[in-house]
Amino acid sequence: MAEMTMIQAITDAMRTELKNDEDVLLFGEDVGYYGGVFRATEGLQKEFGEDRVFDTPLAESGIGGLAIGLGVTGFRPIMEIQFIGFIFEVMDGLAGQMSRMHYRTGGYYNSPITVRAPFGGGVKTPELHPDSLEGLMAQTPGIRVVVPSTPYDAKGLLISSIRSDDPVFYLEHMKLYRSLKGEVPEEGYTIDLDKADIKREGNDITLIAYGAMVHSALKAAEQLSEENIEAEVIDLRTVSPVDLDTIIESVKKTNRAVVIQEAQRQAGVAAGISAEISERAILHLEAPVARVTAPDTVYPFASDEDVWLPDHNDIVEKAKATIDF
Amino acid sequence: MLQILDENGKVVNEDEKPDLSDEQLQDIMYRMVYTRILDQRAVSLGRQGRLGFYAPVAGQEASMIGSHYAIDKEDWIAPGYRDIPQLLWHGFPLWQSYLFSKGHYKGGQMPEGVNALVPQIIIGAQIVQTAGIALGLKKKGKSQAVITYTGDGGASQGDFYEGMNFAGAFHVPAIFVVQNNQYAISVPADEQSAADTIAQKAVAAGIEGIQVDGMDALAVYAATQKARQNAVDGNGPTLIETLCYRYGPHSLSGDDPTRYRTSEEDDEWEKRDPLVRFRKYLEEKDLWSEEKESEIVDQAKADVKAAMKEVEETPRQKVSELIEIMGNELPNNLQEQLEEYRAKESNK
Numbered sequence: 001m002a003e004m005t006m007i008q009a010i011t012d013a014m015r016t017e018l019k020n021d022e023d024v025l026l027f028g029e030d031v032g033y034y035g036g037v038f039r040a041t042e043g044l045q046k047e048f049g050e051d052r053v054f055d056t057p058l059a060e061s062g063i064g065g066l067a068i069g070l071g072v073t074g075f076r077p078i079m080e081i082q083f084i085g086f087i088f089e090v091m092d093g094l095a096g097q098m099s100r101m102h103y104r105t106g107g108y109y110n111s112p113i114t115v116r117a118p119f120g121g122g123v124k125t126p127e128l129h130p131d132s133l134e135g136l137m138a139q140t141p142g143i144r145v146v147v148p149s150t151p152y153d154a155k156g157l158l159i160s161s162i163r164s165d166d167p168v169f170y171l172e173h174m175k176l177y178r179s180l181k182g183e184v185p186e187e188g189y190t191i192d193l194d195k196a197d198i199k200r201e202g203n204d205i206t207l208i209a210y211g212a213m214v215h216s217a218l219k220a221a222e223q224l225s226e227e228n229i230e231a232e233v234i235d236l237r238t239v240s241p242v243d244l245d246t247i248i249e250s251v252k253k254t255n256r257a258v259v260i261q262e263a264q265r266q267a268g269v270a271a272g273i274s275a276e277i278s279e280r281a282i283l284h285l286e287a288p289v290a291r292v293t294a295p296d297t298v299y300p301f302a303s304d305e306d307v308w309l310p311d312h313n314d315i316v317e318k319a320k321a322t323i324d325f
Numbered sequence: 326m327l328q329i330l331d332e333n334g335k336v337v338n339e340d341e342k343p344d345l346s347d348e349q350l351q352d353i354m355y356r357m358v359y360t361r362i363l364d365q366r367a368v369s370l371g372r373q374g375r376l377g378f379y380a381p382v383a384g385q386e387a388s389m390i391g392s393h394y395a396i397d398k399e400d401w402i403a404p405g406y407r408d409i410p411q412l413l414w415h416g417f418p419l420w421q422s423y424l425f426s427k428g429h430y431k432g433g434q435m436p437e438g439v440n441a442l443v444p445q446i447i448i449g450a451q452i453v454q455t456a457g458i459a460l461g462l463k464k465k466g467k468s469q470a471v472i473t474y475t476g477d478g479g480a481s482q483g484d485f486y487e488g489m490n491f492a493g494a495f496h497v498p499a500i501f502v503v504q505n506n507q508y509a510i511s512v513p514a515d516e517q518s519a520a521d522t523i524a525q526k527a528v529a530a531g532i533e534g535i536q537v538d539g540m541d542a543l544a545v546y547a548a549t550q551k552a553r554q555n556a557v558d559g560n561g562p563t564l565i566e567t568l569c570y571r572y573g574p575h576s577l578s579g580d581d582p583t584r585y586r587t588s589e590e591d592d593e594w595e596k597r598d599p600l601v602r603f604r605k606y607l608e609e610k611d612l613w614s615e616e617k618e619s620e621i622v623d624q625a626k627a628d629v630k631a632a633m634k635e636v637e638e639t640p641r642q643k644v645s646e647l648i649e650i651m652g653n654e655l656p657n658n659l660q661e662q663l664e665e666y667r668a669k670e671s672n673k
Contacts, residue, residue: 025464051464057494062453062487069457072442073401073465092484096447097454105443106434107650142651165653194657241658 004184007177009151010040010116013158014078016188018048021076024162026053028063028080028116037082038118038177060086064093067113068101076112078162084119084171085128087137098167099142111167114158120173120212121262121309124302130174131299132211132261135268137169138240144168144193145240149214151182153237156191164193173211180215196243198250202230205319206250208273209260210236213310217260220315229323239269247273248280255286256322260315265293287325290318326568327548328538332597334605343547347612353394353542354603354613355621357386360410361600362625363419364573367426371577375633377427380407381573384540387599388504388567390414391545392472396500396553401440401458401471403451406576407504408444408474415441420632420639429642430650440469449475449482452501456488459497459562470498470556472549478509480523489530489564498556500549501564504539506571511585527564539567540597543606570594643670 004012017024026044028036032055035042045053056063060081067077081087087094098111121130137145146161146168148154154172161168199214200221209217214235221231232250236242251257257277259270274289292310300308329338336342345353364383371379382389385407393402393411402408402415409422416439425432425444433443442458445451455473462469479485480503492499503523507514520526527534533555537548545567552563572591574580607613645666648659655663 057487057490059487059490061484062456062491065450065453065455065484065488066457066460066491069403069454069459069471070461070464071457072454073458073461075461075464092447092450093453097450102652103430103647103650104433106430106432107653108434109442110653144656241656243657245657 001183001185003181004151005178005181006148006151006154006172007038007040009155009184010158010172011042011044012184013155013162014041014044015047017159017162018044018052020188023074024052024076024078025070026078026080027056027066029056029058029082031055031080036080038174040116040172041080060089061093064090064097067115068093068098068111071098071101071111071113072109076162078114078116081115081117083125083129084117084133085131087117087133094137094143094169095140099140102166103142110165112165113167114161115167115169116172117169118172118174118177120175121299121305122175122212124305125174127299127301132263134171134239135263138269138272142167143240144238145171146193146238147171147173147211148237149173149176149211149235151180151184153191153197155184156189157193157237159188160190160193163190168193171211175212191237193238194241194243195237196246197235197237198232198246199235200231200233202232202254204230204254205256205258205323206232206234206247206254207258207260207315207319208234208236208247210239210269211262213260213262216310216312217315219312220319223312223316224319229319231319242269242273242276244276244280247277251277251281252284255284258290258292258315258318258322260292260310262294262309264296265291266296287322290322292318326536326538327544328541329543329547330541330602330606332602334602334609341544341547343543343550345546347610350607351612353390353546354607356390356394356414357542357600357603358618358621359625360386360390362622363410363629366626366629368573368577370633376423378406378576378578379426380576381571382407382410384570384572384594384598385504385506386410387542387603388502388539388545388569391542392502392549392565392567395546395549396470396472399440399469400553401462401469403442403455403458403471403473404444405448405451405474405476405479406444406446407476411474412441412444415439417441418632419628420635423632423636424639427636429639430647431639431642448479449484449488451475452479452482452488453484453491455499455501456491456495456497459492459499460495463495463497468557470500470553472500472502474502474504476509477503477505477507477514477517477523478512479503480526481517486529489527489532489562492562493530493532496559496561499562500552500556501562502549503564503566504569505566506569508571508575508585510575510580522566524564524566530564532561533563534566535563536566536568539569540599540602542599542603645670
């Protein structure tokens with residue numbers, strides 16, 4: 001097994017699948033010769049040729065349409081949207097077209113498309129680059145929204161996404177690209193797209209997170225442990241649809257839950273999960289389900305993001321308030 | 326503007342006249358008459374509330390049939406919502422087109438071997454998808470093309486430019502047909518753009534562009550046939566603007582064209598009717614008769630009746646079925662909802 005950063009694991013997953021299936025294509029802005037603005041596709045054009053890994057003109061809606069057309073002619077496209085804020089330009093392609101291809105053709109066509117996009121705060125990017133727009137996509141039936149938090153998960157989940165006959169929106173947190181390393185098997189392996197992962201076991205409170213917030217939750221759990229509060233940390237891995245079975249089982253054990261997201265508070269993934277827990281496990285709860293989120297403003301300019309983004313201290317505080325309720 | 330037949334059915338451009346056999350000429354007329362009758366019947370069924378969404382096509386027969394006649398059975402079509410006739414002649418059954426109209430999921434299931442997308446509702450979305458299909462055909466080394474249709478309003482969409490630009494940049498076998506029927510619902514074509522023609526927009530994408538008399542089936546056929554040949558020969562995409570007119574409303578969902586068009590304008594365009602001029606042309610060659618035409622009318626009416634019967638015998642769709650077809654694989658949230666709706670449906 002090799003030690004890899006998350007971005008290396010992502011490249012490795014794409015290399016594995018480009019090798020594994022000649023119908024897999026990889027395209028987007030700057031992904032070919034240049035290897036991507038984050039180098040996620042570095043070396044892949046050289047290895048697999050310009051026919052398989054190629055640059056497109058700078059037009060996101062065009063990229064989405066290209067993926068849909070290639071999908072119905074028998075290919076398995078991986079399309080990159082360079083930064084998440086540019087998905088507004090391809091929103092019809094994602095929410096209006098590929099997500100409903102199977103439904104509107106009565107199952108005749110699939111959209112075996114993987115949409116990759118970097119997102120996430122804490123790395124001082126310009127506006128409309130770091131936003132957490134997973135809630136927007138989670139509102140759309142027919143497209144899975146996957147957010148890995150470790151290099152191991154990143155590779156397995158990306159391979160599963162590429163092999164899926166349904167469209168997957170695969171979000172890569174920019175802060176995680178190079179900030180941590182982990183053991184990643186060299187061979188191809190898959191991880192169930194619809195299954196959350198218990199990253200830490202505990203009996204006192206359930207912390208539910210995804211993406212970079214998984215690491216904040218784990219850090220908070222360590223801090224809480226020093227005060228004899230054992231938190232269970234659930235990594236959702238997929239935020240649409242959410243693995244409610246794992247969550248509810250955990251809440252029934254701990255009787256308390258805090259849902260954590262980097263995104264703004266209004267609507268979104270955490271709101272949905274809080275509602276589901278209330279509906280499914282209210283009699284098991286010793287306290288209201290709490291949320292740790294960003295405030296309901298536009299993502300701020302880089303100088304304010306450290307305060308604006310939730311962190312492990314916010315989680316510790318909210319967890320203690322929930323325990324003390 | 327390319328024209329081959331004038332309003333009296335006389336050949337005005339012998340050099341560009343396509344090489345079609347007598348049977349093929351009759352076949353084009355057959356399809357145009359049949360389409361006109363289907364349209365009349367659909368409008369009537371729509372008014373009776375027996376169809377769902379329907380966008381009338383009368384006036385556009387030469388544009389639709391002439392262009393479709395020039396492509397191969399193996400070619401792909403990415404239609405807009407008005408382009409049902411081309412789909413039908415490509416092999417999509419009439420009764421299924423009615424199910425599409427009514428929003429039944431079986432109206433989206435292409436029969437095996439019919440290379441077509443379901444009619445697109447979002448203006449211009451099919452244009453970018455066409456670039457993808459064309460790239461797919463090129464990568465698979467197929468000798469096939471893809472033809473897509475939109476209207477004059479569609480030529481204002483960003484996707485129109487993105488799709489043509491992608492197709493040009495990738496040099497793929499795509500044919501973009503803009504059926505300029507003069508109105509995007511109520512907004513006239515000259516308010517849609519300051520460009521003199523839509524065809525000239527091809528220049529910006531670096532592809533071929535041609536404006537054609539869209540009431541002249543032979544001209545539309547000739548332009549599309551050339552575009553298809555260029556496509557499969559590896560000479561890249563073409564934009565074809567067909568100048569035509571929609572006699573009816575934009576759709577049967579409440580549009581009233583008398584609010585934005587004059588009857589003088591309607592009369593002016595009706596003088597250029599595609600069926601009238603083609604009929605004159607064929608009669609001159611002794612290839613058409615009133616009897617022949619009335620046989621087609623009867624046939625079309627009988628086919629509509631049979632198709633409606635099939636529609637009315639099709640079981641209503643269930644919500645549980647819709648849940649099952651959301652995706653290839655059923656995720657956990659839908660598994661739960663499937664059980665809920667199955668239980669609900671079994672109680673009814």
